[in-house]
Amino acid sequence: MAVNGTREWTDPTTCPFCGDQLSSPGVGFVDHIDDSGSCEQEFDHWRENVAGDLAGEWSG
Numbered sequence: 001m002a003v004n005g006t007r008e009w010t011d012p013t014t015c016p017f018c019g020d021q022l023s024s025p026g027v028g029f030v031d032h033i034d035d036s037g038s039c040e041q042e043f044d045h046w047r048e049n050v051a052g053d054l055a056g057e058w059s060g
């Protein structure tokens with residue numbers, strides 16, 4: 001139930017925030033949020049939600 005309340009990420013080859021195609025799953029997303037400030041903010045938001053559920057699992 002850890003993903004409860006978080007956005008569902010259905011396709012790892014596209015950005016879940018703007019729908020852009022990523023150059024590769026995972027690493028491509030890191031590159032993408034590096035390029036796209038708005039998506040990076042969305043991701044930070046999302047990660048904070050996840051961190052709230054996991055109690056610090058993502059800290060660092």
Ligand SMILES: [Zn+2]
Nearest residue numbers: 015017018039
């Ligand atoms: Zn994006």
